[in-house]
Amino acid sequence: MRNKKDVKKKLEELGKTLYKEIKEGKNPFLDIPIRALSNVYFNPKTKLIELGDAKSRRYFFNVAHIRKFVQTIEVASLAKELLDVNKHLSLRQVFYAIRKTLPGTKIDIVEDQTESNQAIEDLELITGASREELHINAKKSGAAAGKIIIKDKGDTIDWSKLGSGGWSIPSNTEDIEFKKVDAKFVIYMEKDAMWERLHEDKVWEKLKCVIIASQGQATRGIRRLLRRLSDEHGLPIYVLTDFDPWGFYIYSVLKYGSIALAHISKKLAIPNAKFLGLTAEDIKKYKLEKQKIKFKDVDLRRLEQIKEYEWFKDDKRWQRQFKLMKEMKGKVELDALVTRGISFVSNVYLPEKIKNKDWID
Amino acid sequence: MPKEVEIAEKLGERMKAVSVAEFFKKNKHLLGFDNPLKSMLVVVKEAVDNALDATEEYAYELQKKGKEIEFPEIKVEIKKEEHGLVIIPEGSDIPIADLVKTGKRNWDLVLFGKRLRASKVEGNTKEYNVEGRKVKLVFTSAIKPQVYVDGVKASVKERTLKYKVSVTDNGPGIIESKIPNVFGKLLYGSKFHRLRQSRGQQGIGISSAVLYAQQTTGIPARITSKVKTKSKAVVMEISIADNNEPIIHSKEYVDGFDYEHGTKVELVIEADYRESGEKSVYEFIRRTAIVNPHATFILIEPNKRKTVFKRTSNKLPKEPKEIKPHPHGLEFGKLKDMLIATKARTIKSFLVNDLSRVSSQMADNILKKVNIDANKKPAELTRQEIEKLLRALHKAPLQRPSTDCLSPIGENALRKSILADTKAEFVAVVSRKPTVYKGIPFLVEAAIAYGGEIKSEGMAQRLRYANKIPLLYDAAGCATTKAIQEMNWKQYKVQSVAQNGVPMGPYVILIHLASVWVPYTSEGKSAIASYPEIIKEMKLALQDCARKLKSYLGAKIREAIKAQRVSLFEAYMPEFALALSKIIGVKEDEIKKDLVKVLSKLNKLRAKQEGEENEK
Structure with missing residues (x-):
């Protein structure tokens, strides 16, 4: 974890460099790494999607640059203040905090939230500090339960004693302290319904683990939490998804990072994540063929794209899944396991798969 | 050209077979009387064409004789008649x-x-x-x-609405004995057999308007004519009998006429009148005036509004010369008809004298190739011989036809005229050199007007012309529209372009096609057919104009940016200074002062660079 002081120092350095340029009579500028497909690549050594070195230079005295330049500085100034007073704002609140009309003109510093969001991402890229480290939070989402005790803002929280709702994961998980970790692994899933199934069955007690769910794509907060559990406590992260291209994609983002957030892959991606979701073999083994949902064109196109991902291209186990899925022309949801019994997933599927190390790495 | 002649001849043949009344009923659409609104325009058009032809011919005569030119003046008055x-x-x-x-x-x-x-x-x-x-x-x-x-x-x-259309000109007047035939006989005159750029191509002349009046209101045409040499004007009431002979209902002599000499046509017709819009008489006269800058038009509408479209040019357009048909543009029917009608005694003399660009030697070569005796009588050629001859003529290596049969408006005259009409801040005009397509000479003129008093809402106004006649119908199917839509306007700094490819904003785009034969898309003759050669010429003309427009708009935008740039920087500077001061703790005012210094330094540098560029 990076020290708050470091982040503040970074911001101050940025300001000082600009002021030095101004003092020297130069047109002040910012160098911003380019966030586009052209500047993103897969690093086979780190096994991460990373950002290249290409940068674009943005000047203050330039008609085309000035708007974005000032937006970025506005966010920097706001972040400095947030760090000073140790408070956090949401993305939406940041938009309002820097929104104002330049006196005597009709120019708004920002017109909508996409502009402020972009300015925040630019600042992340310039300073190397993440949004959360700049004290800017996104919406919170997701729940956790299991054999871990944490400390959050001075409160001690036992993830195994939080009733049916579990611990609600905040958008910023940077400052969470892990006090006692009895879990041996983490099961992450995208669907609430599956999480509630496992929670009701108290899987985390039986298997000595933690279960974490998001709704759809995992937020930065969840990804960072998983990464820290993997890094700091060496817990294996099992990813439980449907047998479909979108499920595979969720796994891919968690493990290798994404193009949009390539600049923070190093903090978010979980190279040790393992795929524990439904496989073609599971479908056969548990006789789920009849539960197949027919592919739409869009599903097939997605599958073809994922098949070509560099990190999957030479992976025989994955290519086998893609091939079988294509032959099936359909997908199967985890929920279909219910056809074998209400708690089949908790009592049979997960214990068997984990015992047999039946995952894809 | 052949198509027009064919239609006219076909009409003529059909007319012989039936009564004039029946003929009208059957050929209404060919004559352009599709609906009351269009009928009004056609009647005005025929009368104005007639007036323009008469006044121009007179002006050319004066010019040839070295006399002072009397420029055309045409007065159009439309009055509402009571209806029963x-x-x-x-x-x-x-x-x-x-x-x-x-x-x-x-x-x-x-x-x-x-x-x-x-x-x-x-x-x-x-x-x-x-x-x-x-x-x-x-x-x-x-x-x-x-x-x-x-x-x-x-x-x-x-009864649908009745209007009285009066068109008065300052032409030479028509001598008394000729009046009945000009107005009271369909297809009288030689217009259809002329091969030069002429307005008449579009309709079958003023007599069709007389017939329309007669068929819809039953009221005969009233013609007043005054020639210079007579002190009184003659007034005749004329209609067309069923056997296509003129009927003279009355004849009298009166003192006084609007001009020293000229002709006035009065027709009472059933029609519809619109005060404004694309298909109004106002728009028709306005557009006619734009491409006839050597003429003054006066329009008095039923609501008593009087508009004068003043002459803006002191020069007559080039007089189009008649040319003989070029072999490459001949069609079977046309050749057959010419062979029968010719005065030439031998086929060789026909080729040399009745067609253009065929030399005596070339005629010999062609006839030898198709094995026809050079002394054969033209009318005696067999069908097969005509066919063979036609093919040989099409393939013959001939010089292109002469292009002095065309009469362009001219760049200067068109520019002045458009400026006067649109009060634009900028006008680009291009008059292309004549080109030949399948033996038919044609040329394209185009203009783009921008800004000034042109309305800035909606799509650019498009002014379409064929042989100086405004085209008001069927815009969508017209070659001019295609040429406009196929342009990449954004490339020429036109800021906003509608989905259909037409520029949006304060623009007027004019395209004029001049040719001895205009290919229309249909018998209604309101849209030019999309021949690739014609569209290509139109686009070249538009591109030329658009390039001039681009450099004008470019300069204008640069000026605006220059002014904006400084104010933009000044607007942002306090905000930047404040934000930066919060990060580094240096006083806001101090940062602002330093920023002002940088800006003035950058401005000096810029001015210097621009100066150097200008010197180059």
């Missing part, structure tokens, strides 16, 4: 007589403006003989009588 009831027999749409109220329970029949005498009056019924048909009126109520034609109930309808 007409009787329309079952199974027809043509009224057989007018119905006029003459008492509380009494109605009379009127034909050609004359009250008819009843053949029988009995109680509340009246009977008439109208052109061989029995018409019976039964008065049952005070509102309208019931009418029976040959015992079948007929409908009584309100």
Whole structure:
């Protein structure tokens, strides 16, 4: 974890460099790494999607640059203040905090939230500090339960004693302290319904683990939490998804990072994540063929794209899944396991798969 | 050209076979009288064409004789006439007589403006003989009588609107003896057999308007003509008889005329009138005035609005010369007709004298190739021989036809005229060199006007012309529209372009096609067919204009940016200084002062660079 002081120092350095340029009579500028497909690549050594070195230079005295330049500085100034007073704002609140009309003109510093969001991402890229480290939070989402005790803002929280709702994961998980970790692994899933199934069955007690769910794509907060559990406590992260291209994609983002957030892959991606979701073999083994949902064109196109991902291209186990899925022309949801019994997933599927190390790495 | 001649000849043949009334009914669409609104435009157009041709010819005569030119002046006046009831027999749409109220329970029949005498009056019924048909009126109520034609109930309808169209010109006038034929005979005159750029190509002349008036209101055309050498003007009322011979209803001599000499045509027609919009008479006259800058037009509308479109040019356009048909543009039917009509005694002399660009040696070569005796009489060629000859003519290596049969408006005249009309801040004009397509010479002129008083809402106004005649209908199917839509306007700094490819904003785009034969898309003759060669020329003309527009807009935008740049920087500077001061703790004012210094330094540098560029 990076020290708050470091982040503040970074911001101050940025300001000082600009002021030095101004003092020297130069047109002040910012160098911003380019966030586009052209500047993103897969690093086979780190096994991460990373950002290249290409940068674009943005000047203050330039008609085309000035708007974005000032937006970025506005966010920097706001972040400095947030760090000073140790408070956090949401993305939406940041938009309002820097929104104002330049006196005597009709120019708004920002017109909508996409502009402020972009300015925040630019600042992340310039300073190397993440949004959360700049004290800017996104919406919170997701729940956790299991054999871990944490400390959050001075409160001690036992993830195994939080009733049916579990611990609600905040958008910023940077400052969470892990006090006692009895879990041996983490099961992450995208669907609430599956999480509630496992929670009701108290899987985390039986298997000595933690279960974490998001709704759809995992937020930065969840990804960072998983990464820290993997890094700091060496817990294996099992990813439980449907047998479909979108499920595979969720796994891919968690493990290798994404193009949009390539600049923070190093903090978010979980190279040790393992795929524990439904496989073609599971479908056969548990006789789920009849539960197949027919592919739409869009599903097939997605599958073809994922098949070509560099990190999957030479992976025989994955290519086998893609091939079988294509032959099936359909997908199967985890929920279909219910056809074998209400708690089949908790009592049979997960214990068997984990015992047999039946995952894809 | 062949197509037009063919249509005219076809019309002529058809006319011989049937009565003029029947001919009109069957060929209404060919003559352009599709609906009341269009009929108004066609009548005005025919009368204005006639006036322009007469005044121009006169002006050319004066110019040739070295006399002072009298520039054309054409006055168009449209008045609303009262309208009444007409009787329309079952199974027809043509009224057989007018119905006029003459008492509380009494109605009379009127034909050609004359009250008819009843053949029988009995109680509340009246009977008439109208052109061989029995018409019976039964008065049952005070509102309208019931009418029976040959015992079948007929409908009584309100006549559609009647208008009187008067067109007066300062041309030479028409000598008395010729008036009946010019106005009272269809397809009179030589217009159709001329091969030069002419307006007449679009309709079949003023007599078709006379016929339209006669068929819709029954009122004869009233022609006033004054020639310079006579002190009085002659006034004649003329209509066209069923055997296509003129009927003179009256003739008198009057003192005084609007001009020293000239012609006035008055027609009472059934039609519709619109005060504004694309298809209004106003728009037609306005657009005609734009491409005839050597003429003054005066329009007086039914609402008494008077508009004067003043002459903006002191030069007559180049007089188009007549040319003989070029072999490459001949078609079978045309060649056949020419062979029969020619005065040449041998086929060789026909080729050399009746066609253009065929030398004596070339004629020998061609005839030898197709094995036809050079001394053969033209009319004696067999069908096969004509076919062979035509193919050989098409392949013959001939010089292109001469292009002095075309009369462009000219860049200077067009620019002045558009400026006067649009009051634009910028006008680009291009008059392309003549080109030949399949033996037919044509040329394209284009103009783009921008800004000033041109309205900035909506799509650019498009002015389409063929041989100086505005095209008001079928814009979507016209080659001019295609040329406009195929342009990449954004490339020329036009900021906003509609989905269909037409620029949005304060633009007027004009395209004029001049040719001895304009290929129209249909018999309505309101859209130019999309031949690739024609579209290509149109696009080249537009691109030329657009390039000029681009450099004008470019300079304008640069000026605006320059002014904006400084104010933009000044607006942002305090905000930047404040934000930066919060990060580094240096006073806001101090940062601002330093920023001002940087800006003035950058501005100096910029000015210096621009100065150097200008010197280069």
